[in-house]
Amino acid sequence: MIRLCTICARGGSKGVPGKNIAQMQGRPLIAWSIDQARQSGLFSAIAVSSDSEGILAAAAEAGADHLIRRPAEMATDIAPKVAAIRHALEQASLMAKLSPDVLVDLDATSPLRLPEDIIGAVTLLEDTACSNVITGATARRSPYFNLVEERPDGSVGLSKPGSGIVRRQDAPRAFDMNASIYVWDVPRFLAAPAVFNDDTRLFEMPEERSIDIDSALDFEFVSYILGKRLKGLSS
Structure with missing residues (x-):
């Protein structure tokens, strides 16, 4: 089984300018995801895609195998990420001279994941032979x-009205997507790139490893949690 990891990190963040290379516990933020990919032991290659030379330089310093310059039209605020992931997959496959069976994309702004989470999500895809796996927390x-x-008129109502469900015990489990790990079967991804398919599965992660950095407050909070984790490892 040939597995490829991509990390797509554009340089134009608005919520936290320059966040992908901002210092997180003494290291550029993107370095945490590269390390986690390496520590999982799963990948034939780890590639970083960006429109920012600064991010690519930090990725090279952190040990990424391949650096991919993302086209400007794939790095705007409104550009869909799936297109950037496909571009990274195609370019990295050429650079590494690989034909991957499994693609894993890690979000650089989710450094609280553990290598075990990556392994678990990939194992779920490979054990169930589904099209793709996403991650989330309850x-x-x-x-x-x-x-x-x-509603359009400003009134509000339940997201799922008229279900007939009156007891919480009878309601299907619901999850918040944490945007941390995406896993795809490569042939099916290339045929129809999408985040949701008829057979998409979810790998559950705990809330404390599911924070995605979208704001300065998120950044401070994640840094605090990582600091506590590092202190625990060294004690």
Whole structure:
């Protein structure tokens, strides 16, 4: 089984400018994901895709195998990430001279994951032979009881009204996607690149490893948790 890891990190973050190479516990943020990919022991190659020379330089310093310059049209605020992932897959496959069976994309802004999470998500894909696996944590709100949506007229209502479910025990489990790990069967991804397919599975991660950095507050919070983790490892 040939597995390829991609990490797509553009340089134009608005919430936390320069966050992908901002110092997180003394290291560029992107270095944490590269290390986790390496420590999982799963990958024939680890590739980083970016429109930023600074990010690519930090990725090279952190040990990425291949650096991919992302086209400008794939690095805007509105560009879909799946297109950038496909571009990274195709370019990295050429650079590494590989024909991967499995593609794993790690989000550089989710450094609280562990190598075991990557292994678990890949194992789920390979054991079930599904098209792809996403990751998430148990949702704090249920669409059947206390998750509401705003209607065009400004009123609100349950996200899943009229279900007939009156007991929480009878409601299907709901999850918050944490955008940490995406795993695809490569032939099916190339045929129809998508995050959701009819047979998509979810690998559950705990809430404390599911924080995605979107704001300065997120950055401080994640840094605090990582600091505590490092202190625990050294004690």
